[in-house]
Each structure stands twice: as C-alpha cells, then as structure tokens.
Amino acid sequence: MSTKAGAKRCKVIWTTLVPVLGPIFARMYDYHGTHYKPGKETFLLVTNHTDNIDPGFLIVTVRDYFRFVASDHIIENHFIRRLVTFLADPIINHHDQDSDVVYQDMLDSLRSGVNVQLMPEARTTDIGATGYISRRNATLVKEAGCGLITFHLKGGYLCDPRWAVERRKGPVYGEVVHHYSAAEIARMTEDEVYEAMCRDLQVNAYEENRKLRMEYIAEHPAEHAELVLYGCPKCGAVGRLHTKDERLWCDCCDFIATVDDFGFWHGEGMTFDT
Secondary structure (H helix, E strand, O other): OHHHHHHHHHHHHHHHHHHHHHHHHHHHHEEEEEEEEEOOEEEEEEOOOOOOOEEEHHHHOOOOOOOOEEEEHHHHHHHHHHHHHHHOOOOHHHHHHOHHHHHHHHHHHHOOOOOEEEEOOOOOOOOOOOOOOOHHHHHHHHHHOOOOEEEEEHHHHHHHOOOOOOOOOEEEEEEEEEEEEEHHHHHHHHHHHHHHHHHHOOEEEEHHHHHOOOOOOOOOOOOOOOOOOOOOOEEEEEEEEEEEOOEEEEOOOOOOHHHHOOOOEEOOOOOOOH
C-alpha cells in the first residue's frame, strides 16, 4: 500500500476515534493541552521527548493525521505490529539500518503530502532537560519544503523518570510553540531553522517545576535512582548507594537523602537537588 493510501485510511480512523478516546486518554494521564488544527499545508511536527507515551499526547492535541517515527522495539510483537501499522502507519526506525533510510522515508512522506512527527532527541530525556538535536532535522525541513510545527511537552519526565520503574501521578502539559509555514521556512536559512528548532524544544523539567510547583506522587519515588546517582555526594564511594521508598543512603558513610513530591532531592552535604 502506498503512503498516501495508508494516510487516507489512518486519517479516517483518527478522525473517528480521537474525539472519543482522546479525552479518556487525557484523563488517565492527567494531560492538559489545547486542541490545535494545523490547516491543509503539509508539516513536520517536532517535539521534545519526555515520556514513552508522548505520541499519545500529540495525537490528542494536534488534530490532523501524521506519521510518527517509532523505534523498532514497538513492533517486535506480530499482533502489535499489525495493529499499529493499521491504525497509524508509522515510520519505523530500524536500528540495524543506516539513518539515511528513515530520513528518506520521512522525506518521501512529506513530499507526497503526508505529515510526519519526529522527536529529534531520538530517546526520552535522561535528566529532564532536552538533549542533543541533530542539525540534519533542519536539513529535512528545508529539503522537503514543508511547514514546521514545534511542540513543548512539560511534566512527562517527572511522571516517568527514565531511571524509575514506577510511574508518578501528576500533570503533563502540551502546547504548540510555533507553526512555521512553508513560506516562512523558505525565507529562513538552514541555520535559522536549526536554531529555531533547538530554541523551541528546549525544556528543563526541574527548572519548570521550581516555578509551577506541581506534585508528582509515587509510593516509592526514590527507588532505582542509584542507577544514575551512583556516586555518594558525601564520601565519593561508587556503587554503594541504595534506595527504598523515598530514601537514598550510602553504606560507606552516614549520608542520607530523600526526594520530595516535586521531584527534588534533599540531604546534608548534597550540592545539587536534581
């Protein structure tokens, strides 16, 4: 089936299901986002990556069909692969293939008038701040001659830190930062497109929550933090930190820290709180 034929099928499905299932999904994950209708012009939708269910937040908010770029691990199961392909026809990033393959798939879709959604970081943030964005994403926009929509997601990392095994209960917010038309993109240099993309997608979950003070509740919020905070801030011992419930401690010294419901860490001798 051609990209256009798949897009027509998926657009009908999304138009039918999203208004019904979208509000349910939003309530399940305490998601807040204002619906946005992009218009008829083809676009590349880019967003920061905070949570494994980010595509769901985008589908609820941006009311038009787009092919999202997904990692090949989501299609390992045969049934899931068939279902996801039928409902969304995603562009699959196979890790055993050269990046030129997925780049060409995105370019072909955009040139044929099918919208594409991409998370330029390629993986959920490790530390709550937007990570590296390749300049090649700006090259794609210029080469495709399409519009560009930049989208902010806030709160997703604090709901589901990459190191954690338990999801927190708390709000997630999403909004369109800017919609650059194809005409605007044509007037911009590649450097300007890249700078705009990096600027618009920059989010630091902790700095945002210093201002918002939103709570993210879990029964065991500290557990597994030693996967990333592996050196004791007090004595410097490596691999001697342990976690349980909201506590982090070192078995080489008397260091103890706790994490609060806002995601911040507190302990004597700590020079950081994230």
